[in-house]
Amino acid sequence: MHAPALNPHLQFVAETLIARANGSVDAEYVHDLVADIARQFEAAPVRDFVPVLVAKEASARLRQLDATRLIAS
Secondary structure (H helix, E strand, O other): OOOOOOOHHHHHHHHHHHHHHOOOOOHHHHHHHHHHHHHOOOOOOOOOOHHHHHHHHHHHHHHHHHHHHHHHO
């Protein structure tokens, strides 16, 4: 599946998360995750903080994924 196109702010969020993951998470997965979370805010009347909210939620999910991997190991 090809990652959906992200606006420049969300693209920056995705790239930052990919860099922080340091290769432990697939880039396409991160793009899809950011896009999925951003969809929750599509109808938001104020969109200025959407990238911040998306970054926070995506970071939390990636940390949870990382913790799950550690437990499974």
